[in-house]
Amino acid sequence: MRASAEFIAQQPIMVNGVRGYNTGDDVPASAVENLGLIVGEHVLPAHAGVIERPAGNARRAEWEAYWLGQGMPREQVDGMTRDQLAARKPEVIGGVVPDPNAAVHVVPNPLPDVVAAQAAEQTADPVEPVERPGQNARKPEWVAYAVWRGMPRETAEDSTIPQLMEADYDTLFGPERQ
Structure with a gap:
């Protein structure tokens, strides 16, 4: 069928x-x-x-x-x-x-696909790996790290520094990319 x-x-x-x-x-x-x-x-x-x-x-x-x-x-x-x-x-x-x-x-130019855009953003590898920020790092550094690990940018930007520090990235998004 x-x-x-x-x-x-x-x-x-x-x-x-x-x-x-x-x-x-x-x-x-x-x-x-x-x-x-x-x-x-x-x-x-x-x-x-x-x-x-x-x-x-x-x-x-x-x-x-x-x-x-x-x-x-x-x-x-x-x-x-x-x-x-x-x-x-x-x-x-x-x-x-x-x-x-x-x-x-x-x-040639299909209408944008929201899901594909989100997936592309999450899977696009930056030029260099982002290292886990230190205890005194500012929010933009934590956001960059969280996005690099797989968190959606909007979620990372809406989170507080303590939330970004305490997130279990390995469980949520898998092991760190090499």
Whole structure:
């Protein structure tokens, strides 16, 4: 049984130089929106109810967009009248047969991902290791050490010096990085 994602990738999708989705992978609606993917080109709906069906009296342009989003080829849509498009019943999209020669869609500048930004900040190694500050060290030194050990910067900045001194970094964030 398929997962409950709204869309299925129709081609490999690269995000920041990394393959984010392979052909046939489930793609959530939030990813389609954030990455600016085009429904009908990069992804197709996983089931008929993903894209709301236009009203029976909708304009041809709305029906055209709906059926292109459902994966109908442009040539077929162009060959149908508005009434034919409105009368057509949606089909559940089946399995995708990957095309080994399909072009890879690259997203040059996706919207920022808050979780990825936090992970990057926490895993980014500073040029030099930060040594544990001494008893009389000031707060910025403790914050730098706590962040280097894995504590989120906001948490470290909101903590007091005694809290930063007493934190069990090994238990919370693992052994010190080398």
